[in-house]
Amino acid sequence: MKAALDTPRTLLGKIWDEHEILRHPSGPSLLYIDRDMIHEGSFHAFADLKARGLKPRRPKQIFGVADHYVPTRGRTAQDAATPAIARMIETFDENMQWGGVRHFSLSDRRQGIVHVVAPEQGITLPGLTLVCSDSHTSTQGALGSIAFGIGQSENAHVLATQTLWQLRPKVMRVTIDGVLAEGVTAKDVMLALIAKIGAAGAGGYAIEFAGSVVRGLSIEGRLTLCNMSIEAAARFGMVAPDDTTFAYVRGRHYAPSEQEWEGAVAYWRTLASDEGAYFDREVHLDAAEIAPMVTWGTSPEDAVAIDGLVPDPARFDSADRRKSAQKSLDYMGLKPGMALQGLALDKVFIGSCTNSRIEDLRSAAAMIKGRKAVIPSIIVPGSTQVREQAEAEGLAALFRDAGFEWRESGCSMCAAINGDVIGPGERCASTSNRNFVGRQGPGARTHLVSPAMAAAAAVTGCLTDIRRNGGGVA
Amino acid sequence: MRAFVREASKVVVIPGMNCDTDQIIPGRFLKSDRAQGYGQYLFHDIRRTSAGALDEAFPLNQAGAETATILLVEDNFGCGSSREGAVYALVDHGIRAVIGPSFGDIFYNNALKNGLLPVRLPSEICHSLATHLAHAKDGEVVVDLQAAEVVLPGNLGTHPVVIDAFARDCILRGLDEIDMTFTFMEHIQDFEAKRLASHPWLDR
Ligand code: SF4
Numbered sequence: 001m002k003a004a005l006d007t008p009r010t011l012l013g014k015i016w017d018e019h020e021i022l023r024h025p026s027g028p029s030l031l032y033i034d035r036d037m038i039h040e041g042s043f044h045a046f047a048d049l050k051a052r053g054l055k056p057r058r059p060k061q062i063f064g065v066a067d068h069y070v071p072t073r074g075r076t077a078q079d080a081a082t083p084a085i086a087r088m089i090e091t092f093d094e095n096m097q098w099g100g101v102r103h104f105s106l107s108d109r110r111q112g113i114v115h116v117v118a119p120e121q122g123i124t125l126p127g128l129t130l131v132c133s134d135s136h137t138s139t140q141g142a143l144g145s146i147a148f149g150i151g152q153s154e155n156a157h158v159l160a161t162q163t164l165w166q167l168r169p170k171v172m173r174v175t176i177d178g179v180l181a182e183g184v185t186a187k188d189v190m191l192a193l194i195a196k197i198g199a200a201g202a203g204g205y206a207i208e209f210a211g212s213v214v215r216g217l218s219i220e221g222r223l224t225l226c227n228m229s230i231e232a233a234a235r236f237g238m239v240a241p242d243d244t245t246f247a248y249v250r251g252r253h254y255a256p257s258e259q260e261w262e263g264a265v266a267y268w269r270t271l272a273s274d275e276g277a278y279f280d281r282e283v284h285l286d287a288a289e290i291a292p293m294v295t296w297g298t299s300p301e302d303a304v305a306i307d308g309l310v311p312d313p314a315r316f317d318s319a320d321r322r323k324s325a326q327k328s329l330d331y332m333g334l335k336p337g338m339a340l341q342g343l344a345l346d347k348v349f350i351g352s353c354t355n356s357r358i359e360d361l362r363s364a365a366a367m368i369k370g371r372k373a374v375i376p377s378i379i380v381p382g383s384t385q386v387r388e389q390a391e392a393e394g395l396a397a398l399f400r401d402a403g404f405e406w407r408e409s410g411c412s413m414c415a416a417i418n419g420d421v422i423g424p425g426e427r428c429a430s431t432s433n434r435n436f437v438g439r440q441g442p443g444a445r446t447h448l449v450s451p452a453m454a455a456a457a458a459v460t461g462c463l464t465d466i467r468r469n470g471g472g473v474a
Numbered sequence: 475m476r477a478f479v480r481e482a483s484k485v486v487v488i489p490g491m492n493c494d495t496d497q498i499i500p501g502r503f504l505k506s507d508r509a510q511g512y513g514q515y516l517f518h519d520i521r522r523t524s525a526g527a528l529d530e531a532f533p534l535n536q537a538g539a540e541t542a543t544i545l546l547v548e549d550n551f552g553c554g555s556s557r558e559g560a561v562y563a564l565v566d567h568g569i570r571a572v573i574g575p576s577f578g579d580i581f582y583n584n585a586l587k588n589g590l591l592p593v594r595l596p597s598e599i600c601h602s603l604a605t606h607l608a609h610a611k612d613g614e615v616v617v618d619l620q621a622a623e624v625v626l627p628g629n630l631g632t633h634p635v636v637i638d639a640f641a642r643d644c645i646l647r648g649l650d651e652i653d654m655t656f657t658f659m660e661h662i663q664d665f666e667a668k669r670l671a672s673h674p675w676l677d678r
Contacts, residue, residue: 034676161659434555438496
């Protein structure tokens, strides 16, 4: 609105302009925040509000959901792994009640991982600004919104004012054209992108995903893309809303009503980046060159094709990178030149806001083909609704029969703070987003993979190339 | 918020690129009450051996390190989770400034809100400083935000602190951002009334 009408603008630019209340003379915009999603970690922000004698200013625009600390073997706080963890869940409920904030607590059928639940409930919509005190809020830009992670000080600011001071990021367009090969998913695209541009590669940028592959992806696939934008250091991931988006959003609980629908869609259609809009950086990926990926190290950038080898740190170009890679290999218990395929595993985790939606579970189920998990393998649906849908479709029974543990929804082993952990030295194929040192428990070794790759690993007991044997497993 | 104006100190070098917030504070400590202080959790797992004892090789465990208030770090420090606990751990340990080539974006913002100054210096300069400190451990660095410069030891010179004017002003004055934003409440309310009228589903 504030830029001249004939200046071509990006998707980010349009939504930003629409939400800019004012600009401070020294640079940042005071942005209006449409929705704030909060979870158990918000207790610091609530303590801050209480100390100031404030309450959430716009409780209707705030939604709470318990996910990080929740037990996956039961649905009451008493099922939590320890009394201290139970206390986190209870404190959350108390704060939500105190603040008058709508929330989906443990026993609510709408509960789940915040970034799965918000799109599912129609809380995330095209053209909105949405924040959450969680770095993977970038996930939600998949619907064509500005969605980003904040800390608890910023969260307190949003709760108190429904605004944030923000500097406008630069925009990087990542164009993915071509056709993805059989067995290659949005997860593999992101691991390939991060391996290419580095874990710091998109620092200071918002990523807008474009190209024929992105247009052809379902909303669930786009959510996976945007989810891992933060692993390339971009705080935002975005996809312009299109018919796929509108079809996904329609009829969801907090979405515009049928009477409001046409008007909303007409506006949403104007949001796509204009022809000729300026991007600060352009990156291209050729879909044909992307294989099913796996990580070998302790940063998501340490990713190679499943038929690749553990790289030799001596061949990296900077001294810092050589040192870090060697440290990663020591932690991971790997040697340069080893094949990743066939590497024996101790556990499999299918879950997290990256890959725990219904399509992820379907693609995992398709890999099992009557075989049994030969190592402890757990499946944690991204939300209670996903869980119920998987049960209705018969996926849950299929997983159980194959020896997988079928759990209640939550973050679980992604952050390993609810008591679900991988043991020291244990090697896990995980569909989550971070292979950091100790992320899944002290000493745990994480290999990031797609849901299909994780399911194949569960039934073979090792990292497995799902392209072998006509998409089945050896 | 505690203001940051100027800090002069020895420097502890924290090795490793992409030092994520899980390294700065492991997730299992995040449920702790801030009143107990988060300094005890700083780099908890990486500063210990697998047996749980403090690892003498870790720079923060070495003699003299406890009085340092400035850290030198590598690329992409504080990447990963948005947990502000990472900043609380640094602040409660007594760290006032962190110098490095680049920082995780959310970490950077969180730091500024807690009076911890993240200072971006070009990689080559960070490397020269690390090399210098390897031989002269007690070399002092001065971070002067008023003058917007960093004075390095030896012959490494003086370098500008590049920071956006708004953030600099807030942290220099120790300004409370929420109080400041309240002074714009009329603008916020006008804007909000229009927004909710055109997007009534936001108000249900
Ligand atoms: S699933 Fe993992 S990455 Fe996603 S919100 Fe939960 S802890 Fe964070």
